[in-house]
Amino acid sequence: MRNLNLDQLQTLIAIADLGTFAAAAHALHLAPPTISLHIKELESRMEATLVVRGRRHAELTPAGQALVEEGRKLLAASDDLIDLVQRRASGREGLVKVGVSAGVSTRLLPLMLDALSRRSPGVEVKLEAVGSSDAMQRLKAATLDIGIVASPQPAMAQIRLMPWRNDHMVALLPAAWQTPDTITPEWLSSRRWASFAPATQMHGLVSSWFGQAGFNPRPFLTLSYPGALKSLATASQSAAILPLEEVEDQMHSPDVQVRNLSPALMRPMAVAYRSSPAPGMAVTAVLDVLTEFSNA
Structure with a gap:
């Protein structure tokens, strides 16, 4: 069985986002016949029609919509994997995704990031504005590494809450x-x-x-x-x-x-993170810096 071609998947997603084969070709810097070939081969691989090509607009079929929805996650996971390999190859420690609720001080964040860069220059932090309840769910789903959340929060299996600031x-x-x-x-x-x-x-x-x-x-x-x-x-x-x-x-x-x-x-706040599996070196480095800025 042939594996799914990520380039072809990216082509389908570009058509979904931009609406036409021509716009996808321009955005991806590919010739229009290559775009058509990608879709033809992808449909053959899926054994399903994915796109209906109209005069002015390309419409996804239900099968195409399903592939685009899940395909976005697959491409994001692929990007994360490439980033991980490149970091390991260059000796960098890793990327830590931190969800930050609206109430976190915009004055504290630069200070914490500066302290982290001095202590662990190989660790990169990606900040995302996330509500507390959403952050807890994303920690459980492993799409966030750390959440700075309102306290208290309902107990959740394998998620540890550490009092942070009051x-x-x-x-x-x-x-x-x-x-x-x-x-x-x-x-x-x-x-x-x-x-x-x-x-x-x-x-x-x-x-x-x-x-x-x-x-x-x-x-x-x-x-x-x-x-x-x-x-x-x-x-x-x-x-x-x-x-x-x-x-x-x-x-x-x-x-x-x-x-x-x-x-x-x-205003009480907590730091939430997954306790199982145990945090890696990069997550631990960020947790250590957050602890330095705790007043709880």
């Missing part, structure tokens, strides 16, 4: 606002405030802070990144509740003011 939350407010020394839910509920997206831990924390005081205000705007929330306060558009380490660089800015919350609000 940070104070503060209010970042426009400098022009007249504010009390500490910000209460009652005071902020009547002002414009922005929050993280509803599906995030940060949104839930802030909503709970309001709710425990008997308030349920709607945010002026919801965004996914701390930097965007900070920019709203800088532009005098709204307040935001953020981790202290996220706003430490703006403590003396003339454009904003930072106030403590009353009652106090904490």
Whole structure:
């Protein structure tokens, strides 16, 4: 039995993405007859029609759609394998895929990556913005190596959760606002405030802070990144509740003011990783650096 040809598979995926044989030929730098030959041989190998070629557009058959969907995973696995072999051949340690939730400080991440590059220059980190629940599922599926997630998380077989940080939350407010020394839910509920997206831990924390005081205000705007929330306060558009380490660089800015919350609000986070099989050297190196930045 002949094996599946990855070049032919890539051709089919290019047709699916670009819509025509001609566009696929241009993108892959192949002659149009080569594209047609790839599809003909792939259909022969699959014993199924994969593409219906129309006047202006090529349509996938159900069999073609199934092959494209699973084929993307196969090509990604092939790229990962090539990367692994090249790293081993050059003496590099490996690639570590780290899922990062929205609440992780954008100031901490560069510091951690710099520490890793100095300690383990052969380790490369690929960061992905992933919600906490999705990160846990991807760890289980082995498509992530490490997840920085909201805490607590439901227990999951073969996934270890290590307490990582427990940070104070503060209010970042426009400098022009007249504010009390500490910000209460009652005071902020009547002002414009922005929050993280509803599906995030940060949104839930802030909503709970309001709710425990008997308030349920709607945010002026919801965004996914701390930097965007900070920019709203800088532009005098709204307040935001953020981790202290996220706003430490703006403590003396003339454009904003930072106030403590009353009652106090904490943001707990954990580092999640697969405990079985045991982490390899590259994953261990990243875990060691994360531990250095822990305050839990």
